[in-house]
Amino acid sequence: MAAQPIPDTDALIARMASDGRAAQAVLARMSDAAKADALRAAAQALRADAPAVLAANARDLAAGEAAGLTGALLDRLRLDAQRLEAIAMALDQVAALPDPVGEVIDRTTRPNGLGLQRIRVPIGLIGIIYESRPNVTADAAALCLRAGNAVLLRGGSEAVHSNRAIHAALLRGLVPSGVPAAAVQLVPVQDRAAVGAMLTAAGLIDMIVPRGGKSLVARVQADARVPVLAHLDGLCHTYIHASAEPAMARAIAHNAKLRRTGICGAMETLLLDARFPESHAVIADLIAGGCEVRGDARAQAIDPRVRPASAEDWDTEYLDAVLSVAVVDGLDAALDHIARHSSHHTDAIVAADGDVAERFLAEVDSAIVMANASSQFADGGEFGLGAEIGIATGRLHARGPVALEGLTTYKWQVRGNGQLRP
């Protein structure tokens, strides 16, 4: 941070993007092993810088408490030795993932002898706009770098000191390993104009990934001129079919709702088949677990502790120990409810009848559809992707958990021996 004057925000972002693109051209030529070594060096530098990072985090926490941030926000912001080690370990894990760049997607030879293949290449420069979790600074940078992309990070103002300390530590590992400093840049200004400048930097930033709450994602979707990999609501349903094995249904409903209520894969609406015989036990388990249950008239008739659901409940992502419950008459009614109310993130069925489960998996049009498992498995790590940059709820480019493959594109290579088009 030299004492140079900060130009206007659009010019600042344009200069950072231009520097990032030049750095990306260097990254694109780095070998798999060199990129992995650089990430491991970044992990070690982060461990070595733990005192400085924790001190910076303490400043953010003190400012946050003074500003009256909620306990949940302060918890997201808080780092300790254990959480910092988890961030460093995540860097090591991303280093160990296979490099997607250079992978041949498919190849053919045309009748005229032209050889065609599609190979994966980096997307280019990726902008990450995120809120209070400082771990995103390291996680997102690592995933972008692993796939050969440069990254422009714009974190939340509450975490500014933590983000700067983490970013400085990363560079202390990356730069001696051959990664240009401009491959990982942290936007130094906190005003909202920086977000606007990033969103409209078409041709300079290749993709924006927003990581945060509804208002951030809504602003990004409204204003972006750059393609966005958006992560919208997780309004996830679980449908318990008449054929469901009762013990499995009870366990899955409890886990899908209550294991962690604040994650996007948490169940928000439970659909109970009218012919499922153990609905009372499912509801009793949830209430015993501390969940507030709101239901339609038939759900209220199952247990008097079920409160009446309003029309809005069916479209509400609670992210809390609250659940809406509807009783439905069979698979078609469940499919209809889901088609009308799902956010198309993750929807699940519990059914012993394999034909019913397969129809559900075929006909529900969501990024993730599950049979006989907890919707809380909706996660890149749980899917074996190693990590995730987000869970995409759009329909183009990538859908569901997005990891390294979603941070690449491809090009067509054509090899000939003098072919002319007739």
Next chain:
Amino acid sequence: MAAQPIPDTDALIARMASDGRAAQAVLARMSDAAKADALRAAAQALRADAPAVLAANARDLAAGEAAGLTGALLDRLRLDAQRLEAIAMALDQVAALPDPVGEVIDRTTRPNGLGLQRIRVPIGLIGIIYESRPNVTADAAALCLRAGNAVLLRGGSEAVHSNRAIHAALLRGLVPSGVPAAAVQLVPVQDRAAVGAMLTAAGLIDMIVPRGGKSLVARVQADARVPVLAHLDGLCHTYIHASAEPAMARAIAHNAKLRRTGICGAMETLLLDARFPESHAVIADLIAGGCEVRGDARAQAIDPRVRPASAEDWDTEYLDAVLSVAVVDGLDAALDHIARHSSHHTDAIVAADGDVAERFLAEVDSAIVMANASSQFADGGEFGLGAEIGIATGRLHARGPVALEGLTTYKWQVRGNGQLRP
């Protein structure tokens, strides 16, 4: 076209999109064979309706002549028995393509027993905004339908009667075959507000594909709130390396520029290596073929008929028998010129030195990179995709020629036996 009043344009597009989405849900459940049969029936209906379609086209041509359209535009608009048969044959060819829907992209089993697979599904409702070529009405509808998508077609006002007649013929084949009429809708109004309403119909239209000139694509990119599969300029380079086989280099340069000058894969800039010994012959061939050649000082020194190139020439897509020529000192200079001026559509090298060719294929960051072949092969049909909805120059979702695969997305299916997330 009943005599109902046309509501305001936004409401009209919203109603059409809603009808299209409902129709798509029906399409999504149609079998591969049923979709293929419907497309073949549409081809037959188009053949049967040839007199009506040609009469409608004659009205458009007469109006276009009266309005003073250029000869090139009138030629794009013109249908005759042969061109109409080519459109019908294209429908049959799309019917014969393998259905991408349901294809398993990959599958894994997690250590906890969860079975994961990604399968291809339709994108949903696709909007096509195009200009004067009436064949797009049939071609785009066929590709969208083959991949299970509904389509909203908005053609150019010059082709309004031709488009309506083709659309009516298609429906006469499709509807008796089980395709809902709303799966293929033609926007009935010609005002520009209809384009604006489509571009802002986020959540109703899943993807917009613009097919047309620069001003259309620029407007779409500026105004769209819906994801766009954009097809920008084809500012294509061919670099002739010192090692190039002279006869091959001459033939490729001639074909890449002059086979058809108006297509996006046509060469617009030729880079001649200073050490390539036959540059004079390459230039002489092009001039003999009727090409105007503009060049830098070193190119002018090769042949006095080369006119001076201005700075803008290096960034101009002529789409005509005009070419800019620069002499460069080796591969790195060629890579640098291409990085600065290419539109990243298609760039090619002619080189006998395999290492040089491979470095070019690896380092040029364009949708299509070619060695020892004419850039005019940049085409979905030539790539064996059967047809193309366009050549994407963006970096996300699909790149280069886009056919059926690019008109699909995927979902994750997860099969468990009671797994709970710990």
